[in-house]
Structures are given as structure tokens and as C-alpha cells.
Amino acid sequence: MSVTTTTGTALRRIQTGNALSAFGNGFTVPFLFIYVAQVRGLGASTAGVVLALFAVAALVVLPFTGRAIDRRGPLPVAVAGTLLASAGSLGIALSSGVASIFASAVVFGAGLAVIQPALATMIVWCSTTATRSRAFATQFFLNNLGLGIGGLLGGMVVDPERPASFLLLFGIESAMYVLLGVTVATVRMPKGSHAGGGVGRVEEGAPEPGGRPSILADRAMVTLCVLGFVTFFACYGQFESGLSAYAVEVSRVSPATLGAALAANTAVIVLAQFAVLRIVERRRRSRVIAVVGLIWAVAWLAAGVSGLVAERHAQAVAALIATYALFGLGEAMLSPTVAPLVADLAPPRMVGRYNSAFALVKQLALAIGPAVGGPMAATLHVPYIVMLVLCSLGITVLALLLGRRLTAAQDDPLRTVVVASSKPAGPAGAGEPSRTAVPVQTA
Structure with a gap:
């Protein structure tokens, strides 16, 4: 199998799993506040704290996430994030007290925070400068499509008078994160990554570049x-x-x-x-x-x-x-x-x-x-x-x-091309013309 075929297959699996998780997330995002405040009867202030804990958990784990991705690779980090998110979502559904729902919110928020940069790094590994913009645009498109369809279907299912309907929504979300983890775990990442190999991975025994x-x-x-x-x-x-x-x-x-x-x-x-x-x-x-x-x-x-x-x-x-x-x-x-x-x-x-x-x-x-x-x-x-x-x-x-x-190349990558230099590689007339990368801005 060629490198292009391998990266294309890997990228499609990543995008598919990402779309499914967004679909599951769409089932719960519009209704989380109502679920905590009204269905569980914990009040608006508790619901607000739950939403805030998502951000707090992310702020705690993100400084460590990047180093883990660069040391271990994005795939195992993404899988770990999906397991946390799935457990947190299910925990929110089954929690009836303040302490348990707060703990579940922390787990869920930490999982989401881990997933995002891990998937982004996987997309980087499976794309080139020429294809990266389209890859991230596709991810954003599928995220919004999944959230929209999930929210629409969730609105048809949810009923504040029936707590079981909310359990169904959170159950679907939890299952979608498991499916994302399974999908990501089956991705065959390209060897050597892109752009010269080794991107995002620190070789064993190699000097560690400064972090922050x-x-x-x-x-x-x-x-x-x-x-x-x-x-x-x-x-x-x-x-x-x-x-x-x-x-x-x-x-x-x-x-x-x-x-x-x-x-x-x-x-x-x-x-x-x-x-x-x-x-x-x-x-x-x-x-x-x-x-x-x-x-x-x-x-x-x-x-x-x-x-x-x-x-x-x-x-x-x-x-x-x-x-x-x-x-x-x-x-x-x-x-x-x-x-x-x-x-x-x-x-x-x-x-x-x-x-x-x-x-x-x-x-x-x-x-x-x-x-x-x-x-x-x-x-x-x-x-x-x-x-x-x-x-x-x-x-x-x-x-x-x-x-x-x-x-x-960073600001305008698709307009930077490689042109042939007419200058010989060695002494005059002694060899083939060399090829030199020259940034050329087209109109």
C-alpha cells in the first residue's frame, strides 16, 4: 500500500470518528443545563458550575497533554481521551448528587481537552502543507454537521418530564466516544509522519527541545x-x-x-x-x-x-x-x-x-x-x-x-512552488542542473 493511500485511509477514519463524536455531543450540548438544573433538581447555579468545570479541567490537563502527544504519539493519547469523555458523559447521566456530577464533569472536560489536540496532531501527521487546509476544513464541516443533526434528533427525543429520555441522550453520547476510540485505535499512522519524518515524536534518547x-x-x-x-x-x-x-x-x-x-x-x-x-x-x-x-x-x-x-x-x-x-x-x-x-x-x-x-x-x-x-x-x-x-x-x-x-511558506503555502534552477550543481557543465526551492508568489 502506498504512503498516499495509507495517509488517505487514516485521515478518512479520523474524520469519520470525529464526526460520530460530534453527532453524539450534539445530543447533549443544548440540554445539559436543563438536565442538571431541572431534571436532577440541582439548580441553575450547580448547572453553571458544571459547565465551568469543563473549562477548568481542560486548563489543568492541557499543559501536560502536548508533551504526552510528542513523547507517545497522538494515537494513544486520543484513545485515552475518548475513554475519559465516555466515562464522564455516562457519569453525568447517572449522577444524582452534586459531588458525583461535579466529578463526572471534571472527567468529561479532561477527556474533551485531551481529544482535541490529539486529533489535530493526527490530522497534521496524515496531511501535507498542500492538503492540510482542506483536512481541517473538512473536520470543522463534519463537526458542525454532526452537532446540528445530533441536536435536531436530540430535541425530538428529549422530554423534561421523562428523565429517562435524558439518560438515552447521554448514553448515545457515551457510546459515540467509545466508537471514536475504537475508530482511532484502528488508524494506521504513516511511518515517519510528514515533512521529513519524525514529526511530533521524540526519538528515544534524543535531546528534548524546550517546552514552554x-x-x-x-x-x-x-x-x-x-x-x-x-x-x-x-x-x-x-x-x-x-x-x-x-x-x-x-x-x-x-x-x-x-x-x-x-x-x-x-x-x-x-x-x-x-x-x-x-x-x-x-x-x-x-x-x-x-x-x-x-x-x-x-x-x-x-x-x-x-x-x-x-x-x-x-x-x-x-x-x-x-x-x-x-x-x-x-x-x-x-x-x-x-x-x-x-x-x-x-x-x-x-x-x-x-x-x-x-x-x-x-x-x-x-x-x-x-x-x-x-x-x-x-x-x-x-x-x-x-x-x-x-x-x-x-x-x-x-x-x-x-x-x-x-x-x-507559512502565510501562503499553496503559492510556494519548487522551480528548477539553471545553475549547475557542480563546476560549469559538470552535471545536471540542481533543483532549488524558491518561494514564488503568483498573482
């Missing part, structure tokens, strides 16, 4: 991490808290309308992902991210308009749906851009640590975003919108700064 100090010394990676924090704070960190609170309290839309807006977000991602990919994969990554910042600034202005025209319900609803749709367009542009860039910035034996460092930044933003956005959206309406418009413009500024710190 090496990442902090990488100015491009530090800039990307700051950019990532602002990006996740201004978008994902607001979806389930600030933006939802603003929509209900200020724009005065119903929860059903909010659900339609979320559906619009998912629909844009699913329908536009590959059309957007064809446009952005041959553009400079830094400029694509800069455009996303501008799009999201417009999205937050649209959210502000929905609050100003709250008395005109139809216009408020249209503006809010436009907000979520614009966020979806930006997300579709980021998926083939940011994750591949993290991989291309990483030294060969530190891919796991770079992926884990970026995942840690993401978790920090997802933890701080709701804590800041929720209260502001409910009380400081205008400052809330102004803050997030400025954050979005900050994404644009940071992206342009990042572009100055990237090489041509």
Missing part, C-alpha cells in the same frame, strides 16, 4: 495565540452567554428565534464551507483572518442594530439572524486557516505542544468570555457591543501583524 520556553520564544506563535484568544473571546465565548443574553434582554426575541439564529449559523457553515475553502486556500492566511475580523465587526454592529430596533420585531429578528450568519461565514474562513497555521509554525517534534498551547488559549477565552460577556450584555448594552466591535477590529490588526512574522 521554546513556544514563548516563537514570536509568530505568541502573536497567533494572542490573536486566537481575542478571536475565541469575541465569537465562541459569547454564543452561549453574552450574545444570547443580549438577544433576549435587549433585542427581545424569543428563545425559538434564538434557536433559528443558531440554525442559520450552522447552515452557513455547512453550506458555504467548501465554497469558501476554494477562495481562501490560495490567499494569504493572515489576510484571510484580517477579513474575518472585519466581517465580525459588521456582525456585532448588526447585533447592536437589533437592540436599537427591538420595537420593530421583524427587523430585530432579521438583524440578529444576520449576526449569526456572518459569524458562520467568518468561522468557515477560519477553519482552513488557523489550525493549519499552528501546525506549520510548530517545529517537527513539538506539534503536540503547539496544538495543546493553542487549545489552552482557546479554553481560557471560552472561560473568560462568558464571565465577562454575560453580565455586560445584561446591564451595559452599548459598552458590550462597542467592546466586541473593537475586539473584532483587533483581530484584523493582529492578523496583519502576524503576517509580518510569517514566512512565505
Whole structure:
């Protein structure tokens, strides 16, 4: 079997398992708060702590996850993560007391945190610079498709009056993580990985490169991490808290309308992902991210308009749906851009640590975003919108700064080609022309 066939098969299995786990996750994500607060009768504050514990657990385990991936390889780490996530999901379903549900939330959050950078590293191992953007775009597409279908089917099954219906949902989610683990365990990773071998794995007895100090010394990676924090704070960190609170309290839309807006977000991602990919994969990554910042600034202005025209319900609803749709367009542009860039910035034996460092930044933003956005959206309406418009413009500024710190191959990989040099390899006329890698920017 050729290397290309092996990597293609491995990548398809990884993507399939990832889609199935997203499908299972979609069954529970929209209903977790209701399950803990109402069905188990533990109250809204306990449900809030459960959601927070996911982030806390991730922040604890991620600093160790990258080193484990680079030492042991991503496959066993991913399998361990799926077992934790499966056990945590089942534990949440069966827990009736506060202590047990908190413990299960920690286990579940730790599992999710381990899975994400491990799968990302596996995708890096099974792709090349030319195919990586499409691989990560496919992962993002399948994640959203799985979450959307899972959420739709879960909504048909769940009934707050029947606790057993929630047990079924969590049981399905737990089973999907087991299936992800089995699928990942059967993946045959390519020998030597990509780009010259040994990527992401420290050879036995080889000197260990510096961990955190090496990442902090990488100015491009530090800039990307700051950019990532602002990006996740201004978008994902607001979806389930600030933006939802603003929509209900200020724009005065119903929860059903909010659900339609979320559906619009998912629909844009699913329908536009590959059309957007064809446009952005041959553009400079830094400029694509800069455009996303501008799009999201417009999205937050649209959210502000929905609050100003709250008395005109139809216009408020249209503006809010436009907000979520614009966020979806930006997300579709980021998926083939940011994750591949993290991989291309990483030294060969530190891919796991770079992926884990970026995942840690993401978790920090997802933890701080709701804590800041929720209260502001409910009380400081205008400052809330102004803050997030400025954050979005900050994404644009940071992206342009990042572009100055990237090489041509990192910023624009598909436009860097190998051309034949007319200069002989040896003395004049003494041999074949040598081939030299020269970055060439096409129009």
C-alpha cells in the first residue's frame, strides 16, 4: 500500500470518528443545563458550575497533554481521551448528587481537552502543507454537521418530564466516544509522519527541545495565540452567554428565534464551507483572518442594530439572524486557516505542544468570555457591543501583524512552488542542473 493511500485511509477514519463524536455531543450540548438544573433538581447555579468545570479541567490537563502527544504519539493519547469523555458523559447521566456530577464533569472536560489536540496532531501527521487546509476544513464541516443533526434528533427525543429520555441522550453520547476510540485505535499512522519524518515524536534518547520556553520564544506563535484568544473571546465565548443574553434582554426575541439564529449559523457553515475553502486556500492566511475580523465587526454592529430596533420585531429578528450568519461565514474562513497555521509554525517534534498551547488559549477565552460577556450584555448594552466591535477590529490588526512574522511558506503555502534552477550543481557543465526551492508568489 502506498504512503498516499495509507495517509488517505487514516485521515478518512479520523474524520469519520470525529464526526460520530460530534453527532453524539450534539445530543447533549443544548440540554445539559436543563438536565442538571431541572431534571436532577440541582439548580441553575450547580448547572453553571458544571459547565465551568469543563473549562477548568481542560486548563489543568492541557499543559501536560502536548508533551504526552510528542513523547507517545497522538494515537494513544486520543484513545485515552475518548475513554475519559465516555466515562464522564455516562457519569453525568447517572449522577444524582452534586459531588458525583461535579466529578463526572471534571472527567468529561479532561477527556474533551485531551481529544482535541490529539486529533489535530493526527490530522497534521496524515496531511501535507498542500492538503492540510482542506483536512481541517473538512473536520470543522463534519463537526458542525454532526452537532446540528445530533441536536435536531436530540430535541425530538428529549422530554423534561421523562428523565429517562435524558439518560438515552447521554448514553448515545457515551457510546459515540467509545466508537471514536475504537475508530482511532484502528488508524494506521504513516511511518515517519510528514515533512521529513519524525514529526511530533521524540526519538528515544534524543535531546528534548524546550517546552514552554521554546513556544514563548516563537514570536509568530505568541502573536497567533494572542490573536486566537481575542478571536475565541469575541465569537465562541459569547454564543452561549453574552450574545444570547443580549438577544433576549435587549433585542427581545424569543428563545425559538434564538434557536433559528443558531440554525442559520450552522447552515452557513455547512453550506458555504467548501465554497469558501476554494477562495481562501490560495490567499494569504493572515489576510484571510484580517477579513474575518472585519466581517465580525459588521456582525456585532448588526447585533447592536437589533437592540436599537427591538420595537420593530421583524427587523430585530432579521438583524440578529444576520449576526449569526456572518459569524458562520467568518468561522468557515477560519477553519482552513488557523489550525493549519499552528501546525506549520510548530517545529517537527513539538506539534503536540503547539496544538495543546493553542487549545489552552482557546479554553481560557471560552472561560473568560462568558464571565465577562454575560453580565455586560445584561446591564451595559452599548459598552458590550462597542467592546466586541473593537475586539473584532483587533483581530484584523493582529492578523496583519502576524503576517509580518510569517514566512512565505507559512502565510501562503499553496503559492510556494519548487522551480528548477539553471545553475549547475557542480563546476560549469559538470552535471545536471540542481533543483532549488524558491518561494514564488503568483498573482
